[in-house]
Amino acid sequence: MNRRMILYMPMQIMKLQAAVMLIPALVGFYYREQSAMSFVLCAAGALLVAFVAAKLLHPEYKTIYAKEGFVIVALTWVLMSVLGALPFVVSGEIPRFTDALFETVSGFTTTGASIVRDVEGLSHAVLFWRSFTHWLGGMGILVFVMAVVNISDRPIHIMRAEMPGPIVGKLAPRAKDTAKILYLMYIGLTVLEIVFLKAGGMSFFEAFVHTFATAGTGGFGIKADSIAGYSPYLQWVITVFMLLFGVNFNIYFLLLARKFRLAAASTEMWVYFGIFFTATAAIVLNLREMYTNASDLIRTSAFQVSSIMTTTGFATTDFDLWPGLSKAVLLSLMIVGACAGSTGGGLKVSRVLILGKAIHREFKKMLHPHSVTVLRLEGKPLDENVISNTLTYFVVYCLITGGCFLLICLDKFNLETAVSATVACFNNIGPAFGAAGPARNYADFSVFSKLVLSGAMLLGRLEIFPLLLALSPVTWIKK
Numbered sequence: 001m002n003r004r005m006i007l008y009m010p011m012q013i014m015k016l017q018a019a020v021m022l023i024p025a026l027v028g029f030y031y032r033e034q035s036a037m038s039f040v041l042c043a044a045g046a047l048l049v050a051f052v053a054a055k056l057l058h059p060e061y062k063t064i065y066a067k068e069g070f071v072i073v074a075l076t077w078v079l080m081s082v083l084g085a086l087p088f089v090v091s092g093e094i095p096r097f098t099d100a101l102f103e104t105v106s107g108f109t110t111t112g113a114s115i116v117r118d119v120e121g122l123s124h125a126v127l128f129w130r131s132f133t134h135w136l137g138g139m140g141i142l143v144f145v146m147a148v149v150n151i152s153d154r155p156i157h158i159m160r161a162e163m164p165g166p167i168v169g170k171l172a173p174r175a176k177d178t179a180k181i182l183y184l185m186y187i188g189l190t191v192l193e194i195v196f197l198k199a200g201g202m203s204f205f206e207a208f209v210h211t212f213a214t215a216g217t218g219g220f221g222i223k224a225d226s227i228a229g230y231s232p233y234l235q236w237v238i239t240v241f242m243l244l245f246g247v248n249f250n251i252y253f254l255l256l257a258r259k260f261r262l263a264a265a266s267t268e269m270w271v272y273f274g275i276f277f278t279a280t281a282a283i284v285l286n287l288r289e290m291y292t293n294a295s296d297l298i299r300t301s302a303f304q305v306s307s308i309m310t311t312t313g314f315a316t317t318d319f320d321l322w323p324g325l326s327k328a329v330l331l332s333l334m335i336v337g338a339c340a341g342s343t344g345g346g347l348k349v350s351r352v353l354i355l356g357k358a359i360h361r362e363f364k365k366m367l368h369p370h371s372v373t374v375l376r377l378e379g380k381p382l383d384e385n386v387i388s389n390t391l392t393y394f395v396v397y398c399l400i401t402g403g404c405f406l407l408i409c410l411d412k413f414n415l416e417t418a419v420s421a422t423v424a425c426f427n428n429i430g431p432a433f434g435a436a437g438p439a440r441n442y443a444d445f446s447v448f449s450k451l452v453l454s455g456a457m458l459l460g461r462l463e464i465f466p467l468l469l470a471l472s473p474v475t476w477i478k479k
Contacts (some may be wrong), residue, residue: 001476002068004059005384010076011054013141017080018046021087024132028125028204035123038091048081060131067475074470077458079316080141084133093126098447105454107133108141109461111341112219112313112430113453115443121226124205130220131209137461138216138245138343139186143179185252186343190215193241200234216239217344219313219430226315226438232299235316239303243276246310246338267378268350272339274347279333280305281324309333312344313430321439327433334423345428345460347397352391353377401426404456413450421445425453426460
């Protein structure tokens with residue numbers, strides 16, 4: 001194991017994080033806020049530590065393998081969360097470190113679960129940083145670094161550890177070029193949404209922070225009512241862009257390459273949009289007696305389905321007051337999530353498809369023991385390792401969900417709150433039901449529960465295995 005590289009890489013990422021922390025500092029200086037200096041001080045301290053540590057830990061060679069890739073990603077994300085929490089504490093706007101850590105983990109993992117009771121009382125610099133963490137974490141900060149500098153001889157192992165989905169493929173022969181393509185598309189969609197939001201009457205500040213939260217499918221808002229106070233036009237714009245950021249970015253690459261038939265042949269994409277329209281229709285029918293205006297009913301239903309399915313977490317209404325069927329639909333969408341290769345969380349549509357195909361094959365084997373069935377996805381045969389990994393992932397996913405749920409029950413919340421909060425944090429959604437509903441937040445949870453849910457958010461964003469491998473003693477044994 002290349003131990004020096006494992007410790008060296010997070011220090012390199014710390015340098016980048018320190019640099020980007022100067023952006024909210026500039027925002028704070030523009031609005032003449034005292035919190036601006038908090039970011040400057042934290043950035044300066046982080047740069048000093050990172051430069052000294054990187055000098056001492058400089059590796060003899062940069063070659064890494066899958067094991068190192070997983071551990072580097074896990075350690076980097078934990079370090080990013082700790083460093084990102086410091087400006088909240090230093091500024092005094094979130095004085096308790098455990099609360100600041102929860103808020104930062106929620107930001108970087110694009111969860112959007114918050115402990116802030118008065119979000120409108122936060123400074124512009126802090127609000128900007130909260131939303132910007134979504135944007136950085138959405139596509140992956142290590143993927144961003146790969147697009148800018150040469151960080152390793154084998155960066156594909158880092159990309160596979162950080163990018164969501166059962167299969168991570170290359171858009172170009174080199175992983176570095178793939179990272180560049182992904183971030184160019186990510187930036188392009190980000191700019192496009194900013195333009196549409198600005199055209200709808202948002203200020204530049206509002207357009208930037210809401211776009212960051214939409215692009216990363218995170219959902220941190222700057223108003224107490226989230227998106228409810230904005231115009232129908234702006235709500236529709238955010239609805240559409242939440243859906244767009246929940247699509248596998250490979251589809252956009254195919255469209256840009258004018259491979260329209262290949263893009264249109266994506267089973268995952270059609271199932272993704274099929275689930276969206278079906279869930280929206282089901283909620284519209286279930287809520288038809290609660291709304292007198294059909295356009296409000298359709299817009300609210302579509303917005304909330306898009307927000308929950310893409311694991312963004314914005315809200316235009318208190319969906320905790322909806323009937324049981326509508327809440328059950330939303331809970332199901334929390335689990336399914338968005339597409340693989342997107343910025344969305346959840347189990348992923350592709351995994352659901354693979355699980356469904358695997359179950360169907362087992363039924364066929366029971367009826368025809370000697371039959372041989374090759375599973376296919378997107379028209380290509382699925383490697384048996386991918387199927388096995390998906391089944392393993394699902395089992396571990398269920399075990400961790402159950403374990404976190406039991407730990408949250410120690411807080412003595414009701415069953416609805418404990419279940420939905422666990423699912424919402426592990427799947428990186430944010431708002432849940434009950435005490436963690438869209439009209440409330442996670443401030444009343446105990447320190448223990450906040451730490452458990454912070455761990456769940458990291459496990460969900462990194463898709464379990466990188467963090468588990470980093471914590472496993474077996475990983476660190478020399479062979």
